[in-house]
Amino acid sequence: MSTKAEKKDLDWQNIGFTYRVTDKRYVSVYKDGKWDEGQLTSDPNVVLNECAGILQYCQEIFEGLKAYETEDGSIVTFRPDLNAERMGNSAVGLVMPPFPKERFLEAVDQVVRANAAWVPPYGSGASLYLRPYMFASGPVIGVKPSDEYQFRIFCTPVGPYFKGGAKPLTLCVSDYDRAAPHGTGHFKAGLNYAMSLQAYVKAHADGFDENMFLDPASRNFVEETGGANFLFVTKDNEVVTPKSDSILPSITRRSLVYVAEHYLGLKVTERPVRLAEIADFAECGLCGTAAVISPVGKVVDHGKEICFPSGMEKMGPVIQKLYDTLTGIQQGRVEAPAGWIRKISL
Numbered sequence: 001m002s003t004k005a006e007k008k009d010l011d012w013q014n015i016g017f018t019y020r021v022t023d024k025r026y027v028s029v030y031k032d033g034k035w036d037e038g039q040l041t042s043d044p045n046v047v048l049n050e051c052a053g054i055l056q057y058c059q060e061i062f063e064g065l066k067a068y069e070t071e072d073g074s075i076v077t078f079r080p081d082l083n084a085e086r087m088g089n090s091a092v093g094l095v096m097p098p099f100p101k102e103r104f105l106e107a108v109d110q111v112v113r114a115n116a117a118w119v120p121p122y123g124s125g126a127s128l129y130l131r132p133y134m135f136a137s138g139p140v141i142g143v144k145p146s147d148e149y150q151f152r153i154f155c156t157p158v159g160p161y162f163k164g165g166a167k168p169l170t171l172c173v174s175d176y177d178r179a180a181p182h183g184t185g186h187f188k189a190g191l192n193y194a195m196s197l198q199a200y201v202k203a204h205a206d207g208f209d210e211n212m213f214l215d216p217a218s219r220n221f222v223e224e225t226g227g228a229n230f231l232f233v234t235k236d237n238e239v240v241t242p243k244s245d246s247i248l249p250s251i252t253r254r255s256l257v258y259v260a261e262h263y264l265g266l267k268v269t270e271r272p273v274r275l276a277e278i279a280d281f282a283e284c285g286l287c288g289t290a291a292v293i294s295p296v297g298k299v300v301d302h303g304k305e306i307c308f309p310s311g312m313e314k315m316g317p318v319i320q321k322l323y324d325t326l327t328g329i330q331q332g333r334v335e336a337p338a339g340w341i342r343k344i345s346l
């Protein structure tokens, strides 16, 4: 039987971005000062004590990455070592025991292998989204870090992000703050998302796709959206990305910076970006695992519209090239830098 025939019978183009329970997930438990062996399980439910640290004081971190089929029929993940490292940093930030990098990579492979039938076929634009996460499972009532944790990875297939072409987004400059200076903005923690929900719901109710968050201290500088970093392109084809200690270091953004410099020969600058200067940029995009780059057509700052010359119909030319090159690398059509693609033996 060919691998294709073994795939789940799903309408891959139309599965959207929703949770769909798959066959196996990974779990490892930290107790008495060490991580256990870890194993795959068929049970998608987590049973917790009512006083678990995650439920009371929100001690939780997560990651997001994708597995997909390449042109030659292999199944691969994209730079999972960076997810492992970033999760290690997030763990330290929330006073949790880091899960060892090699074990993280092995666990991702195990989950993909066990759910290979859920990896969408090459060319469908769909992928298998992997969600590693770690939370405090031990009881905590006085405020302190828990003594017990679970590290888990589940996966769910997700459809193509841009169905029928990438429509540029409209953002609003938010009156809410995402992350305080010297806070938790650079850790991938659920608590940063809990804080952003009110702003997200309001932006949607007001007809915007996303928020542009500013630095809370001065409100002069661009930070990021709730879940994606900014890339701007100047009228001279220079790529500019905001620098701030409270931005989450996006793996997609770091990869696009490399692609801009080494594949497209563009100059890239990471520096503080003033809200007041964005009207001078030619293109704007949001970077993250889900979409790679979503083009931004317009930013609305309290009624004042900032329209990028790339317009509201399609991606600007530089962002399109960045998108095509990085997705080409991911799907095996363009040669990848050493170490970027991890092939999973089935």
Ligand SMILES: *Cc1c(COP(=O)(O)O)cnc(C)c1O
Binding pocket: 064, 188, 224, 225, 226, 227, 228, 229, 248, 249, 250, 251, 252, 253, 287, 288, 289, 290
């Ligand atoms: C996950 C995340 C991103 C995107 O990071 P990628 O590694 O590119 O997926 C950007 N901003 C925030 C706040 C995030 O949580």
